[in-house]
Amino acid sequence: MHLRKVLLIVVAITAMLSLAACGMAYHPNSTTSEKQLTGTVIIDGSSTVFPIMQTITKQYRAAQPEVTISLGNSGTIDGFKKFANGITDINDASRPITNAEETIARQNNIDYIQLKLAYDGLSVVVN
Numbered sequence: 001m002h003l004r005k006v007l008l009i010v011v012a013i014t015a016m017l018s019l020a021a022c023g024m025a026y027h028p029n030s031t032t033s034e035k036q037l038t039g040t041v042i043i044d045g046s047s048t049v050f051p052i053m054q055t056i057t058k059q060y061r062a063a064q065p066e067v068t069i070s071l072g073n074s075g076t077i078d079g080f081k082k083f084a085n086g087i088t089d090i091n092d093a094s095r096p097i098t099n100a101e102e103t104i105a106r107q108n109n110i111d112y113i114q115l116k117l118a119y120d121g122l123s124v125v126v127n
Contacts (some may be wrong), residue, residue, distance in 0.1 A: 037064045044072035045079025045092030052117055053092055086110060094120060 043053060050073040057069045074082070076093045083091035084104040096114060097105070105112065 036066050038066040040068045040070070041090065042070045042072075042088045043090040043092065044070075044074050044082050044088045045090075046076045046094040047073040048094045048120060049092035049117060083112075084108060084110060 043057070050071070053071055057071050060067070061069060072079075073092075076095060079088065079091045079093060080097060080101045082088045084097075084101050086108050097112075
C-alpha cells in the first residue's frame, strides 16, 4: 500500500510539472515517439517538502531535459507569498493555503489545486 502512495505522488507531481511547462515542442531527431516539453517551471516553498521535490525534479529532468526547473526552499510562508503573486508555478507547503493567501491569489488570477504529497509526523522516543 505504501508503494502505491509513493507512485501516485510521483505521477501527480510529474503531471503538475508537465502542465506547468511553458510549451511543448516535438524534437524530430528524438529516438522515442514521446513529445519533449520545453519551458521553465519555478518551484519554491517548504524546506520540509524540499527533499521530496528534489527527487521528483531529478526524475522529471531525466525524462524532459528541455524543461528548466528552478527549485527553492524559502519556507512555506515565503513560498505562498511568491505563489500568490505569480512569481512561482508550484508552491511546496507544509500546511494548506490560508484565506488571506487565497484572496491574494484570486486577485492575481491564480488558479490552483492542492495535492497532498506526504504527512509530516513527530515522534517522541524515550530510552
